[in-house]
Amino acid sequence: MESPEVSTLINIAGVKKSYGATCVLKRVSVQIKAGEVIAILGASGSGKSTFLRLLNRLEKHEEGSIVIDGVEVSDKPSNLALLRREVGMVFQSFNLFPHLSVLDNLCLAPMKVRGLSRAEAVSLANDLLQKVGMGDHSHKYPHALSGGQQQRVAIARALAMEPRILLFDEPTSALDPEMVNEVLDVMKRLAATGITMLIVTHEMGFASQVADRVIFFDQGEIAEDLPPSQFFGDNKTPRVKAFLGRVLQTGI
Amino acid sequence: MSSSVKVCVPPSRGLKINNSLLKGLLATAITLAILFAMEAILHFFPNPIGPNSKELAAAVWVTVKLTVMAGFFGVAIGTIIALGKASTLPPLRWVCSFYVWVARGTPLLLQILFVFFALPVLLPSLEFNDFTSAAVALAFNIGAYNAEAIRSGLQSVPKGQIEAAHALGLSSLTIFINVVMPQALRICLPPLVNNGVSLLKDSSLAYAIGVVELSNAASRIQSATFEPVPVLVTSALIYLTLTTGLTQVTNALERYLSVERR
Helix, strand or coil: CCCCCCCEEEEEEEEEEEECCEEEEEEEEEEEECCCEEEEEECCCCCHHHHHHHHCCCCCCCEEEEEECCEECCCCHHHHHHHHHHEEEECCCCCCCCCCCHHHHHHHHHHHCCCCCHHHHHHHHHHHHHHCCCHHHCCCCHHHCCHHHHHHHHHHHHHCCCCCEEEEECCCCCCCHHHHHHHHHHHHHHHCCCCEEEEECCCHHHHHHHCCEEEEEECCEEEEEECHHHHCCCCCCHHHHHHHHHHHHHCC | CCCCCCCCCCCCCCCCCCHHHHHHHHHHHHHHHHHHCHHHHHHCCCCCCHHHHHHHHHHHHHHHHHHHHHHHHHHHHHHHHHHHHCCCCHHHHHHHHHHHHHHHHCCHHHHHHHHHHHHHHHCHHHCCCHHHHHHHHHHHHHHHHHHHHHHHHHHCCCHHHHHHHHHCCCCHHHHHHHHHHHHHHHHHHHHHHHHHHHHHHHHHHHHHHCCCCHHHHHHHHHHHHCCHHHHHHHHHHHHHHHHHHHHHHHHHHHHHHCHHHC
């Protein structure tokens, strides 16, 4: 994955973000290549979720620049439309539309944004639902599904826009333990397809197996940016050691 | 882990026919049938209703028209004001709050009298006949109450829904129409129905400026016949029929919009 021929897809340079007087991100710079799977780790409040939400403009950065596939992340409507088209997102709380069936949850954006016909959108949606193992549930409403099922539908909904980049904001944190694996399995299969993924997670086992890189946030800064073998390996820095110690102790 | 093989039939985009929808249509049909047959039904009533059935039935239609017109514009005003109050522009919020403050803080009777008598003095171009004046005042009044109902519905839609829609690249207009509105409607429908029932009854205040709606007609007939009991009881029964019809129709609509009870 570290081959130099692969071009930089996401370029983040000197990005700063604060809420009022509290600085959540202090001059973060990082490059991400196409096809990379990045696990973003860190204690709560370290800025990792904010970092993720800057990438599709759910939060706005105050300084620095974010360029995704040549498009500057800004409020310019044409940029924003391109950006949201390229970058999909999966949320901790699923955020499926409760008044729409599973199928209509998947069809809405492709029809309204990509201009697909109803028939095209339905066939795309059914394909994606098969891929996440939800092919039998297309007619159901979200309230009739388990958390794990809802999250798999949410992943399919994001994929229906055919994004190049998928952001995951703690996708398994709201799930009962027995449902975590069904979602992680879908994400593992997805990682193998070559789509670029940025995953904020507390699943250390998953991060070490699937990620190409681990980015570790501490107090609004990127404290480590390492391959998982090194991050989870023997020569940990004290900060990482302390974090992993806490995480493994509390059993998150 | 279901192993059953199901054929996925994509649901149609239009109305989904189900029990709630059928009940709603039935309630609408019965209410309309009673309305259209009102004169014929009242005709069979004993004295003093029978001989005055024509006047009463005509007055019922005035009440219904007043309610429907004021109700329609009241919802439109309510939606605009609710959006205005949620605006990021402070002056717009102030104007909308001022309107709600005035409309809810003064008596409806005074508002009706004001539109009919005072408005033409202030602005001669705004001189309306008695029916239009009553409709304008009722819409003005109910709009403020509707605004609060609609605002609470809009606020009840979780922020995550709007974020998810933005993340999918949907435009703000699409988000409002396809994501926010359907969810808000379920929350604001019950208070809107309450407001509608109040409106139907409050339309009787149009009596004060001479509109011959149901209460006015009943009052005229009882004073001409000196039989207040049958006349007033009959008009009360007609009001009850109308409010029951209205709540039945909207109850069915509410069930139809509720995904969980489908």
